[in-house]
Each structure stands twice: as structure tokens, then as C-alpha cells.
Amino acid sequence: MNVVASQLARASVSARPSAEELDRALRDASPAEIVAAALKTVGREKLALVSSFGTESATLLKVMADVDPAIPVIFLDTGWLFEETLAYRDTLIATLGLKDVRSIKPAAESLSREDPDRDLWFSDPDACCRIRKVEPLARALKPFDAWLNGRKRFQGNARTDIPVVEDDGVRLKFNPFANVSREELEAIFVRAKLPRHPLVASGFRSVGCMPCTSRTAEDEDERAGRWRGRAKTECGIHTMKTS
Numbered sequence: 001m002n003v004v005a006s007q008l009a010r011a012s013v014s015a016r017p018s019a020e021e022l023d024r025a026l027r028d029a030s031p032a033e034i035v036a037a038a039l040k041t042v043g044r045e046k047l048a049l050v051s052s053f054g055t056e057s058a059t060l061l062k063v064m065a066d067v068d069p070a071i072p073v074i075f076l077d078t079g080w081l082f083e084e085t086l087a088y089r090d091t092l093i094a095t096l097g098l099k100d101v102r103s104i105k106p107a108a109e110s111l112s113r114e115d116p117d118r119d120l121w122f123s124d125p126d127a128c129c130r131i132r133k134v135e136p137l138a139r140a141l142k143p144f145d146a147w148l149n150g151r152k153r154f155q156g157n158a159r160t161d162i163p164v165v166e167d168d169g170v171r172l173k174f175n176p177f178a179n180v181s182r183e184e185l186e187a188i189f190v191r192a193k194l195p196r197h198p199l200v201a202s203g204f205r206s207v208g209c210m211p212c213t214s215r216t217a218e219d220e221d222e223r224a225g226r227w228r229g230r231a232k233t234e235c236g237i238h239t240m241k242t243s
Contacts, residue, residue: 016041019167026164027179031060034164034176035067038146041172046145048072050137050237053089054207058096058194059185060150060177065096073101074140074147076237078132079111080121080209084198091195104140106132121211125227129235132209137237146172152185153178155223208235 017025022041026034038047049064051057051073064071075089093101110131114120120128141147151162166173177185188194199207203215205222216225223233 019163019165019172022165022172022174023163029164031063031176031180032067034174035064035071035148038148038172038174038176039068039071042145044068044071046143047148048074048141048144048146049148050074050076050141051150052076052208053085053092053197055197055200055205056185057150057197058092059188060148061092061096061098062188062192062194063176064148065098069097070099071148072144073098074137075101075103076133076136076140077103077105078136078209079106080132080211082199082207082210082213085207088195088197095195102140104136106136107139110135121209125212125230125232129237133235133237141171144171146174148174148176150177151175152180154180154182 022037026037029037049060049071051061053075061073064073077086089101089103092098114127114131120131147168153162162175162178164175164178166175189196197204197207203217204213204225205216206226207213208226212227214225214228216222227233
């Protein structure tokens with residue numbers, strides 16, 4: 001039994017470990033060890049990875065695929081994504097052998113009621129994110145007890161102090177890349193010869209929905225192109241507890 005496994009075993013004998021116990025046990029673990037621990041804690045049927053298939057997504061998907069390529073992957077197809085992102089999703093599914101990628105769309109009734117003219121992104125971007133990302137993710141996560149995501153502390157703002165494992169309302173939330181550096185991410189890309197998101201070459205360092213994503217200069221924060229000119233820095237799926 002390795003160090004991480006023994007710590008998890010001691011964390012709780014009769015019940016599932018708490019987020020705090022898991023975070024203590026995994027705070028120095030590698031991303032692969034964290035994914036494996038999440039899988040061991042809740043089982044494949046109760047664990048999902050949420051991915052935007054953005055500019056850095058291939059790295060976490062690669063780590064997950066090496067642990068178990070059949071872990072369900074949730075992809076939020078907002079209706080405003082770049083065609084390049086949709087193509088990249090399909091490329092990574094084939095390249096990594098992902099076996100269960102679920103593309104989740106917003107509820108049609110929400111779109112017709114709240115965004116009939118498709119201009120909500122301009123007048124109220126928080127409401128647009130709610131109906132296109134937050135609510136669909138809450139629906140998609142209903143069957144699961146834990147989820148994995150790709151946030152990193154080096155991304156700054158609200159992400160600076162994220163733990164490795166946190167309590168996310170009714171489920172556990174694992175952040176396997178919380179501790180990784182930009183250099184470590186690049187090393188995964190190079191070592192595994194992972195394909196890059198097609199928009200990276202055009203100056204997009206962080207890619208979300210088309211109307212709210214712009215290119216970034218080399219001296220800017222990598223997420224500066226998201227909701228440029230607004231105080232908004234998160235879509236909401238990481239700032240609201242799941243239920």
C-alpha cells in the first residue's frame with residue numbers, strides 16, 4: 001500500500017472520508033494519484049470529470065485516461081462554442097480513447113424563455129452562464145457523488161487558494177491539478193505528444209464561449225480574454241455549490 005492509500009485508509013474506516021480528510025491525505029499527491037483516489041472513494045459509476053475541452057484540457061483528460069478511460073466525462077455544449085472546440089473534443093476522444101463523453105446542452109425551455117434573441121450574453125452574462133452552464137451541469141451531475149475538474153492555483157483570482165479536495169454541496173470536488181505549474185502542464189503535453197487546441201495558434205490562451213472569449217497578449221494573464229472589460233472572471237460552475 002502506497003503512502004496516499006494508507007492515509008486514505010486511516011482517514012475513515014467505516015464511512016466515506018470527508019473532503020477535509022481527503023484534502024489532508026492528498027495535498028502532496030500527484031494528479032494521477034488524486035484521480036485514482038477519487039475513483040477508489042466513490043467508484044466509476046459515481047465519479048465524473050467535467051471538461052471544457054479548452055486549451056489545457058488535454059492534460060487532465062490524459063491523466064484520467066491513464067487511470068481509467070471509462071470515467072464519465074461531462075462536456076457542456078452551450079450553443080455558443082467555437083467550432084474548433086467541438087472538433088477538438090472529437091479529436092481528444094479519439095486520441096485518448098475516452099469511452100464515455102456526455103455532451104450536455106442547455107434546456108430548450110430555458111433558452112426560449114430567457115434568451116429568445118440569443119443576446120443574453122451581452123445584456124446579462126451571469127444569467128447567460130447560468131442557463132447555459134450552471135443549470136445544465138447541476139442536471140448532469142445528479143447521478144454522481146464526486147467530480148473532477150482542471151482548475152489550477154496559478155490561474156489566479158478565485159482559484160489561488162483552491163484545495164485539492166473540497167466539499168461541493170452534496171458531492172466531493174477533486175482538483176487534481178491544483179498544485180501543478182504551467183511548466184508541468186507543458187511537460188505533459190510534450191511527453192504525451194498531445195494535440196493542441198486549434199485556437200492556441202491564433203492567440204487564444206483560454207477558450208470559452210465565442211461571444212465572451214478574445215485573444216490575449218503574452219504579457220496578459222491567460223484568462224484575461226474571458227469576459228474582457230467586465231468584472232466577471234468565472235462562469236459560475238465553480239462558485240456555486242452543487243445540489
